[in-house]
Amino acid sequence: MSLAVALSCGEPAGVGPEIAAKAWGLLGGDFPFFLIGDPGHPPQGMPVVEISDPSEACAVAERGLPVLRHHFDGALTPGTPNPAHAKGVIEVIARGVHLVQSGQALALCTAPIHKQALQDGAGFAYPGHTEYLAALAGDAKVVMMLASDVLRVVPTTIHIPLSEVPGALTPALLEETIRITHAALISDFGVARPRLAIAGLNPHAGEGGKMGREEITVITPVLERLRAQGFDLRGPMSADTMFHAAARAGYDAAIAMYHDQALIPIKTLDFDRGVNVTLGLPFVRTSPDHGTALDIAGQGIANPTSLIEALKMAHSMGAARRR
Ligand SMILES: NC(=O)c1ccc[n+]([C@@H]2O[C@H](COP(=O)([O-])OP(=O)(O)OC[C@H]3O[C@@H](n4cnc5c(N)ncnc54)[C@H](O)[C@@H]3O)[C@@H](O)[C@H]2O)c1
Numbered sequence: 001m002s003l004a005v006a007l008s009c010g011e012p013a014g015v016g017p018e019i020a021a022k023a024w025g026l027l028g029g030d031f032p033f034f035l036i037g038d039p040g041h042p043p044q045g046m047p048v049v050e051i052s053d054p055s056e057a058c059a060v061a062e063r064g065l066p067v068l069r070h071h072f073d074g075a076l077t078p079g080t081p082n083p084a085h086a087k088g089v090i091e092v093i094a095r096g097v098h099l100v101q102s103g104q105a106l107a108l109c110t111a112p113i114h115k116q117a118l119q120d121g122a123g124f125a126y127p128g129h130t131e132y133l134a135a136l137a138g139d140a141k142v143v144m145m146l147a148s149d150v151l152r153v154v155p156t157t158i159h160i161p162l163s164e165v166p167g168a169l170t171p172a173l174l175e176e177t178i179r180i181t182h183a184a185l186i187s188d189f190g191v192a193r194p195r196l197a198i199a200g201l202n203p204h205a206g207e208g209g210k211m212g213r214e215e216i217t218v219i220t221p222v223l224e225r226l227r228a229q230g231f232d233l234r235g236p237m238s239a240d241t242m243f244h245a246a247a248r249a250g251y252d253a254a255i256a257m258y259h260d261q262a263l264i265p266i267k268t269l270d271f272d273r274g275v276n277v278t279l280g281l282p283f284v285r286t287s288p289d290h291g292t293a294l295d296i297a298g299q300g301i302a303n304p305t306s307l308i309e310a311l312k313m314a315h316s317m318g319a320a321r322r323r
């Protein structure tokens, strides 16, 4: 039986319902997926086919956007999250994980959540999907990767204040991040001998200790240890010069030290086609690289390309894992 990808609805007041509808309009029955959410949330006029079981999704996907109902109380106003929706948004993510782990869906793709709305409305204790999914998977060690045809990047520390980065950047965390990324490049991305570029933390990768010492005390010892085990690692590199075209040709993924060091280059180079993929989970999870875009929600102008790329990646990774 063919399996569809489960798409969690994300924040209903964001662009999620609109890009889900547009993605269906462009994909039709290709890369079949079903939305878990309220059938009343996609824009009016969208052909929605309510399904009662994920197994129905592939058969109806040519007729309309398949939706597995999850009830949401309260009105939907695009651009303004309704606190009454927060609990449902969180439940939908957990429901998607259950469907994938029980073999009822091929993979999970997540539409964007508004983290503050979930925290305010339902006390959501996680800074993002990545950490929540890790918890749902039994405290799995996970890595956030953003990937497109032009670049793959991984932040070693993720959703923490910049002031806490140096303290959080331990040799154990860096080694684990490199190992998980290396293994995923082989198993999920078909890269036989991954080449990784590792950024420094400080300007000029510390300039020999004159502009910071984490390169000497943390990063280089980890790289030396892993190189001795056969890993192909470059660095620590100056982060300002490792993302231009010629530099990018020299590696398969870049390991950055903090969130914006990784995400600024990919969102600048390829915002429309970037995909957020969580590595290290026992199931496949992808997401568009953008957020809820409350400023344009409901206006019909949101670009669905990143979601479409995320759905395609979920399909190819999900199918590869089943072979
Ligand atoms: N995967 C996720 O769940 C995810 C990812 C990123 C951000 N977020 C969350 O989203 C919320 C808003 O974050 P933000 O404002 O920093 O980033 P954002 O990506 O929502 O918006 C940044 C800018 O990009 C534009 N934009 C975003 N997506 C677009 C699209 N599909 N088409 C056209 N324009 C688009 C927006 O209009 C805005 O001008 C925050 O709560 C953040 O944590 C969630």
Ligand SMILES: N[C@H](C(=O)O)[C@H](O)COP(=O)(O)O
Pocket (backbone or CB within 6 Å): 127, 128, 129, 130, 131, 263, 276, 287, 289, 290, 291
């Ligand atoms: N850090 C991501 C970004 O800026 O694109 C985003 O917040 C998504 O994180 P989760 O996938 O953990 O929700």
